[in-house]
Amino acid sequence: xxxxxxxxxxxxxxxxxxxxxxxxxxxxxxxxxxxxxxxxxxxxxxxxxxxxxxxxxxxxxxxxxxxxxxxxxxxxxxxxxxxxxxxxxxxxxxxxxxxxxxxxxxxxxxxxxx
Amino acid sequence: xxxxxxxxxxxxxxxxxxxxxxxxxxxxxxxxxxxxxxxxxxxxxxxxxxxxxxxxxxxxxxxxxxxxxxxxxxxxxxxxxxxxxxxxxxxxxxxxxxxxxxxxxxxxxxx
Numbered sequence: 001x002x003x004x005x006x007x008x009x010x011x012x013x014x015x016x017x018x019x020x021x022x023x024x025x026x027x028x029x030x031x032x033x034x035x036x037x038x039x040x041x042x043x044x045x046x047x048x049x050x051x052x053x054x055x056x057x058x059x060x061x062x063x064x065x066x067x068x069x070x071x072x073x074x075x076x077x078x079x080x081x082x083x084x085x086x087x088x089x090x091x092x093x094x095x096x097x098x099x100x101x102x103x104x105x106x107x108x109x110x111x112x113x114x
Numbered sequence: 115x116x117x118x119x120x121x122x123x124x125x126x127x128x129x130x131x132x133x134x135x136x137x138x139x140x141x142x143x144x145x146x147x148x149x150x151x152x153x154x155x156x157x158x159x160x161x162x163x164x165x166x167x168x169x170x171x172x173x174x175x176x177x178x179x180x181x182x183x184x185x186x187x188x189x190x191x192x193x194x195x196x197x198x199x200x201x202x203x204x205x206x207x208x209x210x211x212x213x214x215x216x217x218x219x220x221x222x223x224x225x
Contacts, residue, residue: 001160004157006157009155010155031210040122040217041217042116042118042202042214042215042216042217042218043158043202043215045212045213092157092158100210101146101163101165102148102160102163103148103160103204103213104160105150105157105158105159105160106157107156107157108155108156108157110155
């Protein structure tokens with residue numbers, strides 16, 4: 001299995017500021033993803049982090065709000081920009097491993113915006 | 115209609131009980147099925163993985179897939195308080211396709 005380290009684990013931020021979440025995988029992986037998890041809802045895919053090219057965003061998510069970097073096959077960052085209370089959520093980094101059949105997750109970042 | 119439906123619970127059982135968790139889905143193209151366990155303030159942990167139909171057993175856990183009914187189940191035998199968590203089902207069609215998740219079922223095992 002892939003071990004994914006994600007930080008920070010939680011943060012409380014002021015409205016209008018930005019937070020960058022880091023994700024490190026213990027092995028090279030092709031596909032990395034960022035999800036948002038809100039209470040009572042299924043995981044929502046924000047974007048696919050592509051190595052060496054721009055991320056692919058899902059409907060409702062834009063690069064200006066959620067810029068993503070993927071400088072190599074083991075690391076990615078997600079920035080939540082110009083935050084508002086509506087951005088309060090758990091953000092999860094994930095990666096495909098073992099031939100692309102299984103999806104593994106980091107420990108998550110609990111974000112609260114005041 | 116949602117791609118994946120999962121009863122959110124909460125489900126509360128006594129220690130030692132057999133727990134049954136279920137998901138239904140609408141897309142007959144789904145082939146890869148997973149169950150995740152998520153403890154409070156942690157990320158989802160892959161618990162069981164099944165390709166196509168059939169059963170898979172791992173210790174106290176058994177995953178079943180019935181593609182004809184578009185129904186998957188996770189059974190937990192001899193449930194323990196440490197099994198108290200939220201259980202998420204997930205599935206996808208082919209490799210490279212998007213994963214679809216249930217909303218999760220909250221389970222509490224009472225000592």
